[in-house]
Amino acid sequence: xxxxxxxxxxxxxxxxxxxxxxxxxxxxxxxxxxxxxxxxxxxxxxxxxxxxxxxxxxxxxxxxxxxxxxxxxxxxxxxxxxxxxxxxxxxxxxxxxxxxxxxxxxxxxxxxxxxxxxxxxxxxxxxxxxxxxxxxxxxxxxxxxxxxxxxxxxxxxxxxxxxxxxxxxxxxxxxxxxxxxxxxxxxxxxxxxxxxxxxxxxxxxxxxxxxxxxxxxxxxxxxxxxxxxxxxxxxxxxxxxxxx
Numbered sequence: 001x002x003x004x005x006x007x008x009x010x011x012x013x014x015x016x017x018x019x020x021x022x023x024x025x026x027x028x029x030x031x032x033x034x035x036x037x038x039x040x041x042x043x044x045x046x047x048x049x050x051x052x053x054x055x056x057x058x059x060x061x062x063x064x065x066x067x068x069x070x071x072x073x074x075x076x077x078x079x080x081x082x083x084x085x086x087x088x089x090x091x092x093x094x095x096x097x098x099x100x101x102x103x104x105x106x107x108x109x110x111x112x113x114x115x116x117x118x119x120x121x122x123x124x125x126x127x128x129x130x131x132x133x134x135x136x137x138x139x140x141x142x143x144x145x146x147x148x149x150x151x152x153x154x155x156x157x158x159x160x161x162x163x164x165x166x167x168x169x170x171x172x173x174x175x176x177x178x179x180x181x182x183x184x185x186x187x188x189x190x191x192x193x194x195x196x197x198x199x200x201x202x203x204x205x206x207x208x209x210x211x212x213x214x215x216x217x218x219x220x221x222x223x224x225x226x227x228x229x230x231x232x233x234x235x236x237x238x239x240x241x242x243x244x
Contacts, residue, residue: 047098050106052089056082057110060117067121075121076181082114083174090162101160104215108160112144115173122180133186136193143200150204155213161206162216165199 059082066075089107093099119137122130130137151159169192176192179185202220209224217223 045102047093047100047103048096049089049093049098050103052085052092053103053106053110056085056089057113060110060113063114063117064120067117067124070125072125072181072183075125076178079114079118079121079177079181080174083170083177086111086114086170099216101215104160104162105157107162108158111170112158118173118177118180122177126180126183129183129186130180133189136186136190140193140196143197147200147203147207151207151213154207155210157213159203159207160215161203163199163202163206163220164218165195165202169195169199 059078063075063078063082066078086107093103119141148158151157172188172192172195176188179188205220206217206223209220214223
């Protein structure tokens, strides 16, 4: 009887161990670099956040038409709404659990179209001011193009990291755009250009460290040094995960 009791108690002790080791083998010893995705919406196109992104991209072409018409106040108002929609779609994606890599890429595309329309509009509506700020403007554009080209060369995709710095730069871009179009001051654009360059430098560093394309990475330190270590020593990282 005592032997049966001891053997049954021993088997009971082994069950919790099996349950504890299962999550660690699935998640690994390192934290996730990118935000988790909902598999239900992994390849979905017609989600509310995605529709907002598409609307932002389409509305950006309308901005160019408004600039050609010579309506700076209409341009400023529509630009502000489109810029704020970037904040809204991100919040909705998290609240509705509709985050996906496709949505992240679509969001980055819509942002690029919006800022491209802003530059065109500023050149048309505020040439007297912006002609003296072309160096600052070129710095932001060149840093973005460098980041995009590096991502395309390494992964075949444009980065869509949406880092903490990029989110803060978005608000600076809102202020800079309004200030340029309404010809208030050039200083917001200069500050925004510096922030954009620093953000793009961080994005280049993230691309360098990553071994595969990922979206929505908050900072460089969310992937360094773990991803770079795994890239340099894939066998050791694989054996480590197997032992767990």
